[in-house]
Amino acid sequence: MSVKMWQDEQQLEWEKRDIALRRAAELKDQITEYLEQKKSIPDGFEIQGEYTKAKSELLEYFNATEEQWNDWRWQMANRIRDVRILSRLVRLESDEFNDIEKVGRQFRWAVSPYYLALAIAGGKEGPVWRQAIPSGLEILDRYGKEDPMGxxxxxxxxxxxxxxxxxxxxxxxxxxxxxxxxxxxxxxxxxxxxxxxxxxxxxxxxxxxxxxxxxxxxxxxxxxxxxxxxxxxxxxxxxxxxxxxxxxxxxxxxxxxxxxxxxxxxxxxxxxxxxxxxxxxxxxxxxxxxxxxxxxxxxxxxxxxxxxxxxxxxxxxxxxxxxxxxxxxxxxxxxxxxxxxxxxxxxxxxxxxxxxxxxxxxxxxxxxxxxxxxxxxxxxxxxxxxxxxxILPQYILENKNDHVTIRTWEKRVIPYSVSG
Known part of the structure; x- marks a missing residue:
C-alpha cells in the first residue's frame, strides 16, 4: 500500500470517528435533562432511612415485633382502616380527618402497615400516600361510573x-x-x-x-x-x-x-x-x-x-x-x-x-x-x-404501499422504501 493510500484511509477513518463522536454528543445531550431530574425522583431503596423510622413507630404503636411485621397474617389483621387510628400514627389536620371519615362512609379503605410506613416515608400527600389514603375529592365526583368496563x-x-x-x-x-x-x-x-x-x-x-x-x-x-x-x-x-x-x-x-x-x-x-x-x-x-x-x-x-x-x-x-x-x-x-x-x-x-x-x-x-x-x-x-x-404516537406520516414517510423517535422525518 502506498503512503498516499494509507493517508487517505486514515483520513476516512478520522472522518468516520468525528461523525460518531458528534452523534454520541447529540445522544448524550438528550439524556442530560432526565439525569438531572432523576436526582429528585427517589426509589424505595433510597428512602430506607425514612421507611425504617416510620416502621419503628408503627411497631411501637402496635407493640409488635420484627417477626410479626414480616408475617403477612399480622399485616392483614392490622390493616389501618379507621381514621382515629391513622391520626395516632400521622398528624392529620381537622379537615383531613373529617374528609377521610366522610369518604370512609361511602368507599371502604384499608392499608397494610407495610404500605402505610412506605406512604409516611414518601411524604404525606406524596405519590404513595395518595394511592392509599382517602381524599375528600372522592365524594365530589359526579361523573364516574360504577362499572365503566361493563x-x-x-x-x-x-x-x-x-x-x-x-x-x-x-x-x-x-x-x-x-x-x-x-x-x-x-x-x-x-x-x-x-x-x-x-x-x-x-x-x-x-x-x-x-x-x-x-x-x-x-x-x-x-x-x-x-x-x-x-x-x-x-x-x-x-x-x-x-x-x-x-x-x-x-x-x-x-x-x-x-x-x-x-x-x-x-x-x-x-x-x-x-x-x-x-x-x-x-x-x-x-x-x-x-x-x-x-x-x-x-x-x-x-x-x-x-x-x-x-x-x-x-x-x-x-x-x-x-x-x-x-x-x-x-x-x-x-x-x-x-x-x-x-x-x-x-x-x-x-x-x-x-x-x-x-x-x-x-x-x-x-x-x-x-x-x-x-x-x-x-x-x-x-x-x-x-x-x-x-395508543401510540404517530410514527408513519405517509403510506404509499412500498414507500412510507416515517418520523423517528427524535422527530426526524425520513422517506423509507420497503424495497430498499
Missing part, C-alpha cells in the same frame, strides 16, 4: 369476565392488602372481605372446560394471592387438568402493598403449576423497595414470569421522567414493564384521571430514549368491555 355485561358464567376470543378472567375474591383509591373494581369491595365460594369457582371452571378456545386464564380479584395456599393450589390444579388451557396468569398487587405474603410455602405452590405469569402494579419508583425485590426474587425463583401494569395517575406518575425511573427500577428487580393503563372513569376517582396527551408524551419520551425493555404499551380500555386499545 363487566356485568361480559360475564357469561359465574365469576367469569370474558372480553377476548381466547382468554378470560376468573374473579376469585374482593380482598386486598390495600384498597387502592383508584381501584377499577371498587364497586366489588363491599363492607367485608369475601372469597368466591367453591360453587362459583366450579361454575367458572365448567365454563372454561366447555369452551376449548380458551387457552389463557387470568386469576384476579381483588388480589388473587390472598387466597389460601390450599385454595390456590386446588384452583391451579384444576386449570392444569384442562387440556386446552396453556397458561395461567395471576393479577396481584401483593409484591407492592404487602410483599410479606410471598412466602416459601406460597412459592412451593406456584412452582408446581408452570407456566404462570404474574402482572403486578407498581405505579411509582418509591414502591420499588428491598422488600418488594425480595418478594419478586422469590417468585422468579419459583418460575413465575413477572410483568408490571402501571396505571397512569395524575400527580403520581403522569410525568415522563417519573415513568422512566419507575421502569428502570422495575427492570433492576426483574419485572418487565408491560402496560401503562389510562385510568378508568370509575366513580370517586376523577381526580386521578389525566389527559390522553400525558400518556402519549410519556411514550414519546420512552421510545428511543431508553431500551425497549423499559417501554410498556400505553393502553386505553374501550368502554363497555370492548377491550384494550394501544
Amino acid at each position: 363487566e356485568e355485561f361480559t360475564s357469561p358464567a359465574a365469576g367469569i369476565t370474558r372480553r377476548y376470543p381466547d382468554r378470560l378472567i376468573i374473579n376469585v375474591t374482593n380482598q386486598c392488602a390495600m384498597y387502592c383509591r383508584h381501584c377499577q373494581r371498587r364497586r366489588n369491595i363491599g363492607d367485608i372481605d369475601v372469597h368466591k365460594p367453591r360453587q362459583v369457582l366450579e361454575a367458572s371452571l365448567r365454563y372454561i372446560r366447555e369452551n376449548p378456545e380458551i387457552r389463557d386464564v387470568l386469576i384476579t380479584g381483588g388480589d388473587a394471592l390472598l387466597l389460601s395456599n390450599k385454595q390456590l393450589d386446588w384452583l391451579l390444579t384444576e386449570l392444569d387438568n384442562i387440556p386446552h388451557v396453556e397458561i395461567k396468569r395471576i393479577g396481584s398487587r401483593i409484591p407492592v402493598t404487602m410483599p410479606q405474603r410471598v412466602t416459601s410455602q406460597l412459592c412451593s405452590v406456584l412452582e408446581k403449576h408452570p407456566p404462570i405469569y404474574m402482572n403486578t402494579q407498581f405505579n411509582h419508583p418509591l414502591e420499588v423497595t428491598p422488600e418488594a425485590k425480595k418478594a419478586c426474587d422469590m417468585l422468579i425463583k419459583a418460575g413465575v414470569v413477572l410483568g408490571n401494569q402501571a396505571v397512569l395517575l395524575k400527580d403520581i406518575n403522569n410525568d415522563p421522567h417519573v415513568m422512566k425511573r419507575l421502569n428502570h427500577s422495575l427492570l433492576r428487580i426483574r419485572v418487565k414493564p408491560y402496560y401503562i393503563f389510562h385510568a378508568k372513569a370509575v366513580k370517586g376517582t376523577r381526580h386521578f384521571i389525566t389527559g390522553v396527551q400525558d400518556g402519549i408524551n410519556i411514550m414519546e419520551q420512552l421510545r428511543g430514549f431508553t431500551s425497549g425493555l423499559a417501554v410498556p404499551t400505553y393502553i386505553i380500555n374501550a368502554p363497555n368491555g370492548y377491550g384494550k386499545t394501544p
Whole structure:
C-alpha cells in the first residue's frame, strides 16, 4: 500500500470517528435533562432511612415485633382502616380527618402497615400516600361510573369476565392488602372481605372446560394471592387438568402493598403449576423497595414470569421522567414493564384521571430514549368491555404501499422504501 493510500484511509477513518463522536454528543445531550431530574425522583431503596423510622413507630404503636411485621397474617389483621387510628400514627389536620371519615362512609379503605410506613416515608400527600389514603375529592365526583368496563355485561358464567376470543378472567375474591383509591373494581369491595365460594369457582371452571378456545386464564380479584395456599393450589390444579388451557396468569398487587405474603410455602405452590405469569402494579419508583425485590426474587425463583401494569395517575406518575425511573427500577428487580393503563372513569376517582396527551408524551419520551425493555404499551380500555386499545404516537406520516414517510423517535422525518 502506498503512503498516499494509507493517508487517505486514515483520513476516512478520522472522518468516520468525528461523525460518531458528534452523534454520541447529540445522544448524550438528550439524556442530560432526565439525569438531572432523576436526582429528585427517589426509589424505595433510597428512602430506607425514612421507611425504617416510620416502621419503628408503627411497631411501637402496635407493640409488635420484627417477626410479626414480616408475617403477612399480622399485616392483614392490622390493616389501618379507621381514621382515629391513622391520626395516632400521622398528624392529620381537622379537615383531613373529617374528609377521610366522610369518604370512609361511602368507599371502604384499608392499608397494610407495610404500605402505610412506605406512604409516611414518601411524604404525606406524596405519590404513595395518595394511592392509599382517602381524599375528600372522592365524594365530589359526579361523573364516574360504577362499572365503566361493563363487566356485568361480559360475564357469561359465574365469576367469569370474558372480553377476548381466547382468554378470560376468573374473579376469585374482593380482598386486598390495600384498597387502592383508584381501584377499577371498587364497586366489588363491599363492607367485608369475601372469597368466591367453591360453587362459583366450579361454575367458572365448567365454563372454561366447555369452551376449548380458551387457552389463557387470568386469576384476579381483588388480589388473587390472598387466597389460601390450599385454595390456590386446588384452583391451579384444576386449570392444569384442562387440556386446552396453556397458561395461567395471576393479577396481584401483593409484591407492592404487602410483599410479606410471598412466602416459601406460597412459592412451593406456584412452582408446581408452570407456566404462570404474574402482572403486578407498581405505579411509582418509591414502591420499588428491598422488600418488594425480595418478594419478586422469590417468585422468579419459583418460575413465575413477572410483568408490571402501571396505571397512569395524575400527580403520581403522569410525568415522563417519573415513568422512566419507575421502569428502570422495575427492570433492576426483574419485572418487565408491560402496560401503562389510562385510568378508568370509575366513580370517586376523577381526580386521578389525566389527559390522553400525558400518556402519549410519556411514550414519546420512552421510545428511543431508553431500551425497549423499559417501554410498556400505553393502553386505553374501550368502554363497555370492548377491550384494550394501544395508543401510540404517530410514527408513519405517509403510506404509499412500498414507500412510507416515517418520523423517528427524535422527530426526524425520513422517506423509507420497503424495497430498499
